[in-house]
Amino acid sequence: MTPAELSQAVQAAVSAAVEAGELTVAVPEHVTIERPKNRDHGDYATNVALQLAKAAGKPPRAVAESLAARLREIAGVSKVDIAGPGFLNITLDTAAQGELARAIVKAGQAYGRNEELKDLRINLEFVSANPTGPIHIGGVRWAAVGDSLARVLRASGAEVTTEYYLNDAGVQIGKFAASLQAAANGRPAPADGYVGEYIVDIAKALVAGVPGVLDLPEDEQLQVFRTEGLKLMVAEIQRSMDEFGTHFDVWFSEKTLHDSGAVEKAIERLREQGHVFDQDGAIWLRTTDFGDDKDRVLIKADGETTYFAADAAYYLSKRDRGSEVSVYMLGADHHGYVNRLKAIAACAGDDMDRNIEVKIGQFVKMLRDGEEVRLSKRAGNIITIDDVVDWIGVDAARYTLARSSTDSTITLDINVLTSQTNENPVFYVQYAHTRMCGVQRKAAELGITKSEDFKPELLSTEWESALLGELGEFPRVLAKAGEHREPHHVAHYLERVARKYHQFYDKCQILPKGDEPVTDLTHARLWLADATRTVIANGLTLLGVSTPERM
The missing domain is CATH 3.40.50.620 (HUPs)
Known part of the structure; x- marks a missing residue:
C-alpha cells in the first residue's frame, strides 16, 4: 500500500462517516499522510480528525474514533491508534507495506510523479x-x-x-x-x-x-x-x-x-490601468502603490527608454504568451528587483502574490x-x-x-567533491545506485531473476521496513519541492534513501552465498533493491545528474 493509496483510504473513511450521518462535513479533496518521526507511533499518521473537528461540531478525538473504526477494517491495516488530541497513527501489516516495492518497480520512471500543479502554466526564467x-x-x-x-x-x-x-x-x-x-x-x-x-x-x-x-x-x-x-x-x-x-x-x-514597439505598447497598456503618470518631462510608473520604495521612470526626460520599461514589456510578453506564473530567478545582487518586478505585475492588473515569483540566489x-x-x-x-x-x-x-x-x-x-568518499554527497547517492546495479549483475550471473511470485510479507526486518517507508515518501517530497519551488528537497531525500539502503545492504543478505539456495526472501529483497534503484534513478534524473551503473 502506497501513501497515496492510504490517503485515499482515509478520504473514503471520511466519506463513509458522512454518508452514515456520523459527520456533517465536506469530504476533503486530499488527506495528508506523513511518516511519524517516532516509529513507535506506527507507519503513518494523519491529523485529518483535527482538521474536520470544528466543521463537524465534535471533539477531534470523537471524529478520530469514527474514522479509526473504518480504517481498521481495511485490508493491509493492522492497527489504528488515536494519539493526543486526535491524531490517527496507522500501522500496516508487513505484506501491505512490502507491496510498495512491486508498485514502485511497476511504475518505473512514473513513480513519484503527481498532478499537484496540473495544467499550471509557468514561465521559468x-x-x-x-x-x-x-x-x-x-x-x-x-x-x-x-x-x-x-x-x-x-x-x-x-x-x-x-x-x-x-x-x-x-x-x-x-x-x-x-x-x-x-x-x-x-x-x-x-x-x-x-x-x-x-x-x-x-x-x-x-x-x-x-x-x-x-x-x-x-x-x-x-x-x-x-x-x-x-x-x-x-x-x-x-x-x-x-x-x-x-x-x-x-x-x-x-x-x-x-x-517591435513592445516597450511603447506596454507603457500604453499600463497607462490604461491608471498607473502611468507624467512628471518633469518624464514618464513614470507609480510602483509605490504596490510596495516599491520609489516610483520608477519608464521614459526619461530626454526620451531615452529605461531598463525598467523593458522589464515591464518583458513581463507583459510572458503573460501574453500564456504564462500564469512568471518565476524570475535572479542573482544575489538583485534584491532591489523583487518589489519593483512585483509592482509591475500589480500595475498590469495581475495578482502580485500569485502571477509573479522572484527568487534571489x-x-x-x-x-x-x-x-x-x-x-x-x-x-x-x-x-x-x-x-x-x-x-x-x-x-x-x-x-x-x-x-x-x-x-x-x-x-x-573541490577536494571533497572530487573524492570517492561518503563526505561527497553526489558520490554517496550515486554509489548506492551502482551497488544496486551490481546486485542485479550478480543476480544475472547466478541465473536469478525477480520472481513474479513476490511475497512482500517477508520484508519484515527493521531495515527493510525503514527503507520501504522512505521509498513511500518520494511522491510527497516531489510534490513539496514543486509547490515551494525548492528542488533541494529532492537531493536531501535521496541522501536519506541512500543511507537507509546502505544500512539494508549491510544488514540484510540479498543474494545467496556459495551453495545456499535461492529462496522467496531472495526474490523479495531483489524487488526491494530494484525499487530503491528506481527511486534513486528517478530522483537523480530530476536533478539532471547521471545514474552510473559502475564507479
Whole structure:
C-alpha cells in the first residue's frame, strides 16, 4: 500500500462517516499522510480528525474514533491508534507495506510523479547573464537549480517554459563590442571594457569568420563587432549550457522588445490601468502603490527608454504568451528587483502574490586545499561555468548546487567533491545506485531473476521496513519541492534513501552465498533493491545528474 493509496483510504473513511450521518462535513479533496518521526507511533499518521473537528461540531478525538473504526477494517491495516488530541497513527501489516516495492518497480520512471500543479502554466526564467562574457559561478548555480526546478515542476504536472533573457540592447553590449574591436586591432581594452582570454578568442574567431572586417572604417568595424561578436558570445553561452545539461525552450532578446514597439505598447497598456503618470518631462510608473520604495521612470526626460520599461514589456510578453506564473530567478545582487518586478505585475492588473515569483540566489564560493579560488585564467577575475566543470565535473556541480536552499551561501570544496568518499554527497547517492546495479549483475550471473511470485510479507526486518517507508515518501517530497519551488528537497531525500539502503545492504543478505539456495526472501529483497534503484534513478534524473551503473 502506497501513501497515496492510504490517503485515499482515509478520504473514503471520511466519506463513509458522512454518508452514515456520523459527520456533517465536506469530504476533503486530499488527506495528508506523513511518516511519524517516532516509529513507535506506527507507519503513518494523519491529523485529518483535527482538521474536520470544528466543521463537524465534535471533539477531534470523537471524529478520530469514527474514522479509526473504518480504517481498521481495511485490508493491509493492522492497527489504528488515536494519539493526543486526535491524531490517527496507522500501522500496516508487513505484506501491505512490502507491496510498495512491486508498485514502485511497476511504475518505473512514473513513480513519484503527481498532478499537484496540473495544467499550471509557468514561465521559468533563470541564468539570464549579460551576453558579454562566459557564465560566472553565480549563473552556474541558477543553471543547476533552474533546470532541476523545471524538471520537478513538470513532474508535478505543470506546463513549464524555460527561458533565458538576453540583455542585448544596453550600453554593456557597446563596451563588449569596443573590447573585441580593440583586441582584434592589437590595442589595449577600453578603460571600462572587458578583458580576459575569451575576448581575444572571440575577436580572432570573428576576424576569421568575417574577412575584411579590419579594413572597414572604425565605426563600421564597431557595428560588425557588436552584431557578430554578440552572436559568437551567445553561441558560447549556449554551448556551455548544453554541456552542463541545461536547456532553454526560449532565448528571448531584449532588443526585440525595442525593435517591435513592445516597450511603447506596454507603457500604453499600463497607462490604461491608471498607473502611468507624467512628471518633469518624464514618464513614470507609480510602483509605490504596490510596495516599491520609489516610483520608477519608464521614459526619461530626454526620451531615452529605461531598463525598467523593458522589464515591464518583458513581463507583459510572458503573460501574453500564456504564462500564469512568471518565476524570475535572479542573482544575489538583485534584491532591489523583487518589489519593483512585483509592482509591475500589480500595475498590469495581475495578482502580485500569485502571477509573479522572484527568487534571489546567494553567493557561491569555491575552495581548494582550504583556500578560496577566485580567478579564472580564461575570464580574468571571475570563475566560469567551464572552470567549475573542469574542476569537479557536471554531476558534482549540478547536484551540490541544487542540494542547498537558494537563500543560503554555498561553499564548493573541490577536494571533497572530487573524492570517492561518503563526505561527497553526489558520490554517496550515486554509489548506492551502482551497488544496486551490481546486485542485479550478480543476480544475472547466478541465473536469478525477480520472481513474479513476490511475497512482500517477508520484508519484515527493521531495515527493510525503514527503507520501504522512505521509498513511500518520494511522491510527497516531489510534490513539496514543486509547490515551494525548492528542488533541494529532492537531493536531501535521496541522501536519506541512500543511507537507509546502505544500512539494508549491510544488514540484510540479498543474494545467496556459495551453495545456499535461492529462496522467496531472495526474490523479495531483489524487488526491494530494484525499487530503491528506481527511486534513486528517478530522483537523480530530476536533478539532471547521471545514474552510473559502475564507479
